[in-house]
Structures are given as structure tokens and as C-alpha cells.
Amino acid sequence: MEWRHKNLISLEGWTREELSFFLDQTEYMEELLNRPIKKVPALRGKIVVNCFFENSTRTRSSFEIAGKVLSADVINWSSSGSSASKGETLRDTVWTLEAMAADGVVVRHGEVGVPDYLAKKLKRAAVFNAGDGTNGHPTQALLDLYTARQKLGNLEGARMAIIGDVLHSRVARSDIQAFRKMGVNVTLCGPATLMPENTASLGVEYVSDAREAASGKDILYFLRMQRERQEDGLIPSIDEYHRRWGATDSLVSLASPRAVVMHPGPMNRGMEIASSVADGPRSVILEQVRSGVAVRMALLYLCLGGVR
Amino acid sequence: MILLKNARIFDGRSIGTASEDLLLKDGVIAGRGKDLSGDGAEVFDLGGKLVCPGFIDLHVHFRDPGYEWHENTESGARAAAGGGFTTVVTMPNTDPVVDNPVTVEYLVARGKRAGAARVLPSGCVSRGRQGKQLAELSLMAESGAVFFTDDGAPVSDAKLLKTALLYTRDLGVRIMEHPEEPSLTAKSQVNEGAVSAASGMKGWPASAEVIDIHRGIVLSRETDSPIHFTHVSTELAMDAIRQAKKEGLSVTCDVTPHHLSLDETYVLVSRYSSAYKVNPPLRTRKDVKALWDAVADGTVDAIVTDHAPYHVDDKDVPFQEALSGIASLECAVAVVLDTWLKTGKPVPLERLLSLLTSGPAALLSRPWRSLGELKEGSPADVTVLDLEAIKRVDVNQWKSKARICPWDGEMLQGWPVMALVEGRVVMNRLKESE
Numbered sequence: 001m002e003w004r005h006k007n008l009i010s011l012e013g014w015t016r017e018e019l020s021f022f023l024d025q026t027e028y029m030e031e032l033l034n035r036p037i038k039k040v041p042a043l044r045g046k047i048v049v050n051c052f053f054e055n056s057t058r059t060r061s062s063f064e065i066a067g068k069v070l071s072a073d074v075i076n077w078s079s080s081g082s083s084a085s086k087g088e089t090l091r092d093t094v095w096t097l098e099a100m101a102a103d104g105v106v107v108r109h110g111e112v113g114v115p116d117y118l119a120k121k122l123k124r125a126a127v128f129n130a131g132d133g134t135n136g137h138p139t140q141a142l143l144d145l146y147t148a149r150q151k152l153g154n155l156e157g158a159r160m161a162i163i164g165d166v167l168h169s170r171v172a173r174s175d176i177q178a179f180r181k182m183g184v185n186v187t188l189c190g191p192a193t194l195m196p197e198n199t200a201s202l203g204v205e206y207v208s209d210a211r212e213a214a215s216g217k218d219i220l221y222f223l224r225m226q227r228e229r230q231e232d233g234l235i236p237s238i239d240e241y242h243r244r245w246g247a248t249d250s251l252v253s254l255a256s257p258r259a260v261v262m263h264p265g266p267m268n269r270g271m272e273i274a275s276s277v278a279d280g281p282r283s284v285i286l287e288q289v290r291s292g293v294a295v296r297m298a299l300l301y302l303c304l305g306g307v308r
Numbered sequence: 309m310i311l312l313k314n315a316r317i318f319d320g321r322s323i324g325t326a327s328e329d330l331l332l333k334d335g336v337i338a339g340r341g342k343d344l345s346g347d348g349a350e351v352f353d354l355g356g357k358l359v360c361p362g363f364i365d366l367h368v369h370f371r372d373p374g375y376e377w378h379e380n381t382e383s384g385a386r387a388a389a390g391g392g393f394t395t396v397v398t399m400p401n402t403d404p405v406v407d408n409p410v411t412v413e414y415l416v417a418r419g420k421r422a423g424a425a426r427v428l429p430s431g432c433v434s435r436g437r438q439g440k441q442l443a444e445l446s447l448m449a450e451s452g453a454v455f456f457t458d459d460g461a462p463v464s465d466a467k468l469l470k471t472a473l474l475y476t477r478d479l480g481v482r483i484m485e486h487p488e489e490p491s492l493t494a495k496s497q498v499n500e501g502a503v504s505a506a507s508g509m510k511g512w513p514a515s516a517e518v519i520d521i522h523r524g525i526v527l528s529r530e531t532d533s534p535i536h537f538t539h540v541s542t543e544l545a546m547d548a549i550r551q552a553k554k555e556g557l558s559v560t561c562d563v564t565p566h567h568l569s570l571d572e573t574y575v576l577v578s579r580y581s582s583a584y585k586v587n588p589p590l591r592t593r594k595d596v597k598a599l600w601d602a603v604a605d606g607t608v609d610a611i612v613t614d615h616a617p618y619h620v621d622d623k624d625v626p627f628q629e630a631l632s633g634i635a636s637l638e639c640a641v642a643v644v645l646d647t648w649l650k651t652g653k654p655v656p657l658e659r660l661l662s663l664l665t666s667g668p669a670a671l672l673s674r675p676w677r678s679l680g681e682l683k684e685g686s687p688a689d690v691t692v693l694d695l696e697a698i699k700r701v702d703v704n705q706w707k708s709k710a711r712i713c714p715w716d717g718e719m720l721q722g723w724p725v726m727a728l729v730e731g732r733v734v735m736n737r738l739k740e741s742e
Contacts, residue, residue, distance in 0.1 A: 009579070090626060111628035112497075112507050113580025120579070133628065134508025173508060196505035197513075 003302045007127045009115045011138045011177045019181055022298060026146050029297040043072035043305045048104040049097055050076045056108055058265060059130050063106045066296035094121045104304050106130050126303045134168050139299060140264055141174035143291040145182060147284055148219055151260050156183035161213040163245055164223030164272055165194040171264045172223055176202055189213030190245055193234040210245045214254045221262045222247045225272040238271055247273040252282055260284045309333045310731060311346030315359040320666035320681040322658055330359055332688035335730035352738060354692060360661055361682050362394025362689030364668040366562060367538055367612035374403025379617040379709050381418035381427060387708035388425035389734035391638040392724020394689040395426040395679055401460035407432040407443040409451035416452045424734050430455035433472045433483060439464025442472060449481045454673045457484035462520050473533035480674045484536045487520035497628060499572040499589040506576060512589045514542040521545045525552045525559055534558035536671060539614050541567045541588040543598030550607045560671055562610040563599050565640045569647040570714060571596050582623055582630030583714045604655040610668035613640045617710030624712060635710030639701045643715055645722025692726035699723055
């Protein structure tokens with residue numbers, strides 16, 4: 001397959017065939033990670049800049065490892081101590097990156113649309129969205145898809161429940177896009193105050209009762225819950241939230257026999273997920289982390305070098 | 309002395325069928341008729357183009373004083389003239405705010421010196437625009453303020469709004485309310501609905517506008533004092549205003565070219581271009597349709613630009629960082645006409661033109677109400693329209709300091725080609741349009 005995407009801002013423009021092809025590529029990359037010496041020269045001479053304007057450990061490390069395994073030179077440009085904290089405009093930051101001959105820019109930012117903005121300004125470098133505000137986190141969706149496919153096989157017709165704070169979750173938005181594209185039936189669940197006003201426009205169903213949402217599902221995806229939501233007055237208490245919508249053994253037992261439990265991390269144990277579930281037999285949370293590196297390798301390989 | 313020959317004349321109500329001439333002398337309209345002789349007059353042959361009372365924009369931000377890097381009275385007044393507007397009303401949310409007669413007089417003087425469109429200031433309803441106590445409304449009216457508004461924000465509480473309505477009842481200067489219930493819009497970025505769902509950005513519900521409009525209507529009824537709602541953007545709000553008018557209340561409203569032509573989907577299609585960030589936000593397709601219905605049935609009294617210019621450094625930034633506002637003075641008329649043409653002329657042309665002329669003129673303070681007509685003896689403010697002219701919007705040609713605009717680069721049909729203020733030519737593109 002001819003790879004036609006230069007950037008990854010959102011999965012909106014990807015076809016199902018492209019997603020499948022991408023996941024196949026990811027399998028090769030995962031094999032690479034199993035080798036005793038995990039380094040190939042695929043991206044030798046390419047410069048990838050990690051631009052993280054918002055804190056992240058796992059996504060940044062994952063992109064960094066992915067680049068390094070493929071022999072790209074990876075530079076980390078974090079917001080503290082960088083020009084961003086000196087009040088430089090993003091426009092100037094972008095032009096600086098271009099002047100430094102970056103081939104790829106991985107960007108995470110607290111605001112929606114920043115990767116789009118960068119991609120419009122950068123003439124040369126490819127842009128990879130590592131999370132923009134509440135909007136999207138497409139590489140997370142790809143690694144979730146990959147993990148689910150490894151566990152469940154063909155995803156067509158599978159049933160998934162995404163449970164938690166969908167309103168503020170970029171992971172949920174990207175996952176809805178990706179999983180629906182692969183033929184997965186997606187249900188959202190959580191308190192109505194943490195749901196977008198117009199869930200129908202996202203092509204998904206919403207139920208408020210977690211037991212109803214979890215019943216018979218093949219994938220239970222629990223979102224990270226932030227303490228601030230209680231301060232914002234959107235939920236009465238963390239304890240009430242945990243009891244109504246948290247991942248507990250009794251809730252998970254309602255799912256289909258082959259069901260997997262997923263979470264984007266980092267977890268708040270005892271809040272949106274009980275430890276017994278997080279560490280239990282259904283949990284694929286650590287597989288997700290491992291898939292993350294392989295997915296990002298495939299992305300860098302396809303967009304920066306590989307089969308152009 | 310100027311003679312405009314071979315024109316079709318729109319007098320603020322209807323369009324004459326025959327070709328006529330209009331004579332302007334000593335700053336006023338001196339005559340109208342067939343084959344007028346204008347000995348010693350400068351003659352412009354308009355070749356059948358439409359002559360209208362000068363266009364009036366009740367809502368512009370010229371950022372003067374205090375934010376002159378975005379715009380100032382001179383650049384704004386020249387931009388207005390360039391866009392075919394002969395009178396504009398400036399908003400008082402400047403720094404310092406316009407809440408006293410001295411600042412009103414400063415703006416009137418700055419406007420005169422600019423020598424372009426006529427600049428009529430509005431003043432704040434509340435002192436310091438703080439929403440606590442009344443500003444010196446009566447003194448500001450005497451100095452030339454033509455509206456009172458805390459625009460950028462609503463009049464903060466109902467008690468203050470009621471007091472202001474009572475106080476201005478016999479002043480002949482209207483309150484212009486920016487309808488927004490702030491508790492529902494804190495940190496809001498886009499319309500609440502499909503775009504907020506897709507992006508996760510905080511939604512701006514229609515209820516925020518509708519609640520404030522209901523508050524204003526109830527208080528207008530109770531005080532028997534007129535109220536004007538600006539940049540109304542939702543179907544539900546229009547329903548409320550329509551009902552109030554039916555009841556006979558002195559309730560009026562205006563709409564903007566952007567809410568008449570763009571909907572929320574542009575935010576997504578443009579991949580979060582800050583050009584589409586505005587307060588109130590772009591709404592649904594259904595709302596856009598409802599605004600046109602309200603134009604058609606007379607619920608809408610005026611079209612205003614809400615021209616909100618920003619320096620490119622403050623607007624060419626990612627969506628969430630960008631300030632809200634669309635700068636459009638120099639293409640607004642074309643945006644409205646082009647939309648009207650492309651949607652199959654949903655209202656008669658006379659109706660549309662009245663919203664740029666007699667409609668807004670009737671809402672100004674008393675001395676200015678004759679600006680909306682072309683009668684002998686009324687001020688010689690004239691805008692000439694070429695409905696056939698097709699031209700590309702090019703922000704680099706603008707007199708305004710703003711450089712970000714949703715329509716930049718678009719071909720639009722229907723442009724003002726000449727504007728005169730008190731018989732003085734402030735814009736002339738007749739040659740280009742030939």
C-alpha cells in the first residue's frame with residue numbers, strides 16, 4: 001500500500017484499509033522490539049523533535065524510544081525552560097523548528113487545534129499529534145486498537161463501552177473515531193454532566209447506567225477521572241463516582257466471557273478503577289503500554305521514511 | 309456640489325423603477341429627479357447602479373483609546389468608508405472605557421479628524437463598565453453618545469439594567485444589550501452541540517443568549533422603556549424577540565453578516581482556524597436559517613458588523629488562545645449580498661437594504677434619525693451599490709489594521725463602489741467596477 005499521510009493530526013481522514021495496514025505494520029515493529037538488539041537504521045539521518053507543552057511521561061518516552069529504535073535523532077523540547085515559558089509565540093517556535101531542519105515534530109499541547117496550527121505553518125516537517133487539549137490523541141487510539149485486535153482478533157461487530165469523563169477526554173474522542181471505523185459498536189457511559197451535549201453527533205449511543213453499559217461488552221474502556229471534576233461541581237463525590245461508574249469486579253463480571261479491560265493510564269487506583277481489576281486477568285493495560293512503542297515506530301516509519 | 313446621474317434610487321423604503329439623478333449641495337440632498345441639471349457640479353454617471361442612503365453600522369470596535377495596535381479611530385473610520393459605511397457606532401469597551409462625556413467628545417473629535425465615515429460613539433451603561441452603578445448617561449448623551457451598552461459583556465445584574473432602562477426612557481438614547489448569561493459561558497469556545505462534542509472544547513449554549521434576552525424583555529415591559537439586543541445568533545432568541553414585538557413592546561435587535569452566512573461547521577472544516585472564533589459563536593445551520601426568516605418577517609431591525617479587529621499577533625494563534633471577534637467592515641456588505649444571492653434571494657432587496665439604512669437610523673438618538681432617508685434637506689450621506697460587481701476579498705488591501713478574516717481570498721458578488729458623507733466623497737471605486 002502506498003502511504004499517503006504525511007502527518008497524523010486526527011484519524012478522521014484514515015480509511016479502514018489504512019488502519020488495518022497500519023496495524024499490520026505495527027506487528028512487524030513489535031517483532032523488532034522482541035529482538036535482543038532492537039535497533040534498525042530505517043530513519044538514520046532524520047531529526048524528530050518532541051515538543052511537549054504539557055506534562056507527559058509515557059507518551060513522550062514512547063515516542064522517544066520509537067524514534068531511537070529506528071535510529072532517528074530525537075530531541076526533546078519541553079515547555080519548562082524553553083521559549084514557550086519565555087512568552088515566545090507558537091508561530092515563532094514553529095519557524096524555529098523549521099529553521100533547525102526538523103523532519104518530524106511530535107506535539108502535545110493543552111489546547112485544541114495546536115497540531116493543526118503547526119501543520120498549516122510548517123512547510124517541511126511532518127506533524128504528529130501526541131494529544132491536543134480535549135480534542136484528540138490519535139496514537140493512543142491506534143495503540144488501543146492494536147491491543148484490542150491482538151486480543152480479540154477481527155474487531156468487526158465487537159462491542160465496546162467507554163466509561164467515565166468523556167466530556168474532557170481526548171482519548172475517548174480519538175477512540176470513538178478509530179474503533180467505529182473498524183466496525184466496533186461503541187457505547188458511552190458516565191454521569192450526564194461528564195458527557196458531551198450531543199453524543200448522537202459522534203455516532204454513538206449513551207447510557208447512564210454502568211451495569212447496563214458493561215453487559216455483554218467485549219471491550220471495557222475506563223477513562224481517567226480527574227479530581228478537579230468534583231471541585232468543578234460536575235460530580236458530587238469521588239466515592240459516589242467510584243461506586244456508580246468505577247471498574248469493580250462485579251461490574252467487569254457482566255461483560256462478555258472474552259472481554260478485555262483497558263485504560264489509557266496513568267491510573268487512579270480506587271477512583272475509576274479498582275486494583276483488583278487493574279491487576280486482574282482481564283486487564284490488558286500493560287500490553288497497551290507496550291503497543292504504544294510499536295505503534296509510534298510504525299507511524300514514524302511510514303510518515304518519515306519507509307514506503308513513501 | 310455633486311450630481312449623481314443615471315441611478316436607481318433606494319430611499320430607505322423602496323427602489324425607484326426609473327433612472328434618476330440626485331443632486332448634493334452644501335452637505336445635504338438638494339434635489340432628486342430626471343435629467344437634473346447641475347451647473348458647476350462634479351458629475352458621476354452611475355450607469356444604473358443603486359444609490360442608497362449611506363450605510364449605517366451600529367456596532368464596531370475601533371479599540372481607541374487603549375488598544376490602538378489593533379485598530380484606531382482613523383484606521384477604523386477609513387475601513388468603514390472603504391466598506392461602504394458612512395456612519396458607524398463605536399463600542400465603549402476600550403481602555404479607559406467610554407463612561408464619561410470627556411471620552412465621548414474625544415472620540416467625536418478623533419472621528420471628525422479622520423475625515424472618513426462619521427463616527428458616533430456609544431457610552432457604557434455602568435461606570436467603569438463594572439456593572440455596579442450608572443455611568444453619567446445624560447451627560448454622555450449631551451456630548452454625542454448615541455447608545456449605551458456594556459458590550460463585550462451584558463449589563464451585569466437585573467437591578468442595574470432596570471435602573472438604566474428607567475433612567476434612559478425619556479433620553480432618546482437606547483440601551484444596547486449584549487445578550488449573554490456569563491455563568492453559562494465561562495471558558496466557552498464554540499457553540500454547544502456538534503462542534504463542542506467533536507472537539508471537547510467548552511460549549512456555548514443557546515440558553516446563555518435566550519435567558520438574557522428574556523430578562524431584557526421582561527424589564528423593558530416593566531419599565532416601558534426601549535431595549536436593543538445586538539448580534540442575536542439563535543433561533544430561540546429570535547422567537548422571543550418576535551413575540552415581544554407582536555406584543556407591541558419597544559424591543560429591537562440586529563444580526564451580523566457572519567451569523568447570516570457561516571455556521572459552526574466552519575470551525576471543524578477549517579481545522580480550528582482562529583478566524584472563526586467569535587462571541588457569540590457561529591451557530592447551527594438551523595439558526596442561520598432562522599436569522600434569515602427573522603430578517604424576512606421584520607423581527608430584525610439592523611445588520612451590524614460587530615467589526616472586531618485584532619493585530620495579527622493576537623489572532624494568528626491556535627484557536628483556544630485566540631481572542632474572539634471577526635473583522636469584516638471592508639467586506640461585510642458583499643458578504644451579506646453574496647449570501648443573499650447564493651441562497652436565492654430569500655427576502656426582497658428593499659428589506660435587506662433597509663437593515664443597512666432606515667432600520668439602524670431609526671434606532672439612533674434623535675438628531676441622527678434622518679440619516680436613513682434620501683429626502684431633500686437630509687444629510688447627503690450616500691452609498692452606491694453595484695450588485696453585479698464580483699471581487700476577491702483581499703485583507704492586504706484593507707484600511708483596517710486587521711489581517712485575519714474568514715472570507716479572505718473569496719470571490720464575492722455585490723459591492724459598494726462609492727460612499728459620500730455630507731456630500732464629500734470618502735470612497736470611490738466606480739472606475740474599478742466598470
